[in-house]
Amino acid sequence: xxxxxxxxxxxxxxxxxxxxxxxxxxxxxxxxxxxxxxxxxxxxxxxxxxxxxxxxxxxxxxxxxxxxxxxxxxxxxxxxxxxxxxxxxxxxxxxxxxxxxxxxxxxxxxxxxxxxxxxxxxxxxxxxxxxxxxxxxxxxxxxxxxxxxxxxxxxxxxxxxxxxxxxxxxxxxxxxxxxxxxxxx
Amino acid sequence: xxxxxxxxxxxxxxxxxxxxxxxxxxxxxxxxxxxxxxxxxxxxxxxxxxxxxxxxxxxxxxxxxxxxxxxxxxxxxxxxxxxxxxxxxxxxxxxxxxxxxxxxxxxxxxxxxxxxxxxxxxxxxxxxxxxxxxxxx
Numbered sequence: 001x002x003x004x005x006x007x008x009x010x011x012x013x014x015x016x017x018x019x020x021x022x023x024x025x026x027x028x029x030x031x032x033x034x035x036x037x038x039x040x041x042x043x044x045x046x047x048x049x050x051x052x053x054x055x056x057x058x059x060x061x062x063x064x065x066x067x068x069x070x071x072x073x074x075x076x077x078x079x080x081x082x083x084x085x086x087x088x089x090x091x092x093x094x095x096x097x098x099x100x101x102x103x104x105x106x107x108x109x110x111x112x113x114x115x116x117x118x119x120x121x122x123x124x125x126x127x128x129x130x131x132x133x134x135x136x137x138x139x140x141x142x143x144x145x146x147x148x149x150x151x152x153x154x155x156x157x158x159x160x161x162x163x164x165x166x167x168x169x170x171x172x173x174x175x176x177x178x179x180x181x182x183x184x185x
Numbered sequence: 186x187x188x189x190x191x192x193x194x195x196x197x198x199x200x201x202x203x204x205x206x207x208x209x210x211x212x213x214x215x216x217x218x219x220x221x222x223x224x225x226x227x228x229x230x231x232x233x234x235x236x237x238x239x240x241x242x243x244x245x246x247x248x249x250x251x252x253x254x255x256x257x258x259x260x261x262x263x264x265x266x267x268x269x270x271x272x273x274x275x276x277x278x279x280x281x282x283x284x285x286x287x288x289x290x291x292x293x294x295x296x297x298x299x300x301x302x303x304x305x306x307x308x309x310x311x312x313x314x315x316x317x318x319x320x321x322x
Contacts, residue, residue, distance in 0.1 A: 010223050013205030014230025020198045022238040028249040033286040037310040052314035065188040066195035067289050073199020074293025090220040110210040120298040133305020135277030138313045142270025147284040156235025161260035165267040172275015177217035
């Protein structure tokens with residue numbers, strides 16, 4: 001049962017993510033999680049603020065259903081498929097985290113240094129979460145998609161724009177990982 | 186009940202992202218430090234599966250479940266927006282360790298503070314929507 005409760009192998013995981021995308025195509029839709037941010041803005045009242053939000057959000061009900069499923073899936077996996085030896089990182093990564101004073105996984109998915117309630121209740125911690133989210137929310141529609149829309153769907157469909165976007169994602173990620181994280185922590 | 190199939194697809198997606206640890210801040214950090222193949226393996230396998238699947242769809246002219254021909258829209262030709270928007274998203278991804286899908290999945294796993302990231306993302310999306318026509322693409 002360790003296969004089910006432990007860390008799922010990358011090949012099985014990647015295959016199932018590919019299948020997720022193909023299933024949505026078969027259902028006549030396109031895989032893309034960041035579109036839901038726009039839909040949520042429209043529902044929350046942005047509809048008349050810009051033509052970007054002026055669309056019938058009901059067309060996107062299916063995508064909100066995917067979001068609901070994803071939330072339930074996260075809940076289910078955490079409560080019913082939870083193993084003990086999860087998030088086994090490279091020892092070198094652990095050393096670096098230690099040097100940055102970021103707590104090690106020890107079975108957690110995310111570090112307390114960023115995601116604990118205590119961290120959130122500091123001004124710095126709150127701004128990290130809020131600004132990180134802001135960049136994701138502003139950057140994905142600007143780039144026309146995120147990891148699901150560009151890296152998985154776009155590249156699977158051999159789209160050059162998606163390759164450019166994914167290169168951008170990585171430039172940004174490397175800037176964050178090598179310069180900003182050491183600066184912040 | 187037409188929506189149920191989408192809830193199911195999302196459910197599989199949420200379970201896979203959680204069990205593969207693609208929602209983990211640690212895994213994203215490890216990926217950007219090039220210290221593990223795990224995340225690259227996931228993305229690479231997903232793309233290979235997608236390329237093969239889409240090829241089969243196109244070659245056999247498979248229809249979707251409604252019997253309509255399957256068409257996947259090409260992405261708009263541009264450069265600036267993909268690079269600049271991509272880098273902005275990438276910086277956010279690298280700092281809080283999650284992209285839009287995992288933000289929702291993490292809510293389900295019980296990481297309550299991810300709600301602040303979600304609020305930030307909605308504000309960012311809103312500001313983009315307001316200034317969309319005023320910024321270069």
